[in-house]
Amino acid sequence: MMVKSMGSKKNIISQDSMMQALDWTYNKTIEGIPGQKSIDELVDSYLKKYDAEKAIDKLIITQVEKATTSGFITGFGGAITLPVTIPANITSVMYVQMRMIAAIAKIRGYDLQDDQVQTFVYATLTGTTVFDIAKRTGITIANKTGASLLKKLPGTILTKINQAVGFRLVTKFGTKGAVNLWKMVPVAGAVVGATIDFGSTKGIGMLAKKTFKPDGIDIGDGNIVELDNNLF
Numbered sequence: 001m002m003v004k005s006m007g008s009k010k011n012i013i014s015q016d017s018m019m020q021a022l023d024w025t026y027n028k029t030i031e032g033i034p035g036q037k038s039i040d041e042l043v044d045s046y047l048k049k050y051d052a053e054k055a056i057d058k059l060i061i062t063q064v065e066k067a068t069t070s071g072f073i074t075g076f077g078g079a080i081t082l083p084v085t086i087p088a089n090i091t092s093v094m095y096v097q098m099r100m101i102a103a104i105a106k107i108r109g110y111d112l113q114d115d116q117v118q119t120f121v122y123a124t125l126t127g128t129t130v131f132d133i134a135k136r137t138g139i140t141i142a143n144k145t146g147a148s149l150l151k152k153l154p155g156t157i158l159t160k161i162n163q164a165v166g167f168r169l170v171t172k173f174g175t176k177g178a179v180n181l182w183k184m185v186p187v188a189g190a191v192v193g194a195t196i197d198f199g200s201t202k203g204i205g206m207l208a209k210k211t212f213k214p215d216g217i218d219i220g221d222g223n224i225v226e227l228d229n230n231l232f
Helices: 015-031 039-047 052-069 088-107 115-125 130-137 155-171 186-211
Strands: 002-005 079-082 148-150 216-220 223-225
Touching: 015 039, 015 088, 015 115, 015 155, 039 052, 039 088, 052 088, 052 186, 088 115, 088 186, 115 130, 115 155, 115 186, 115 216, 130 155, 130 216, 186 216
Parallel strands: 002 079, 148 223
Antiparallel strands: 216 223
16 A cells, blocks of 8 residues: 555644544555455454454554554555545554454454444554543543443544544644644654554554453443444
């Protein structure tokens, strides 16, 4: 995949463009891109060889390796033009990491077409729990006095969480909500990116494994969301 971002050379990452990138990446994660399997094909390829838990562990190892090299490799074959102005090195890492999270969720039996599952995939991409994101941004999910089992979250809450995720991802690349990355030196940036992406991708994989539990989605702080379409 040779990823090209539309727009000027000075790519400013805003919250809106990050949200567009998240939605684009999620769609491509499910459908697949030229030279890559769809999410169904990817999951099936692991489940044909291993049981669910072993498949998840093997998946994390493979995707960590891919994310480590994505700083150097801008594509997997074919040509795709991004509809947003996000640098290719960032979108390639987002794609690999989101694909890993979504595959783990699917292996555990979750419907990736569900809006709630999609939000939790986005949140996991930040490397922290939904509950932590909600607490830091003033979103009320539950009045917790002990471990609680939650039902489907309202769409308004999901929207707020998505927006908080977008902002959190933007601030990973700057301290003021938007950052100008056009001056990055490709080779040096790739080396630094590869080192960071190894650690972050491994951590995100382990968080996804902890979050998408067989009996419900662990959103943190003892709160479990039980989805009606959870296959288990």
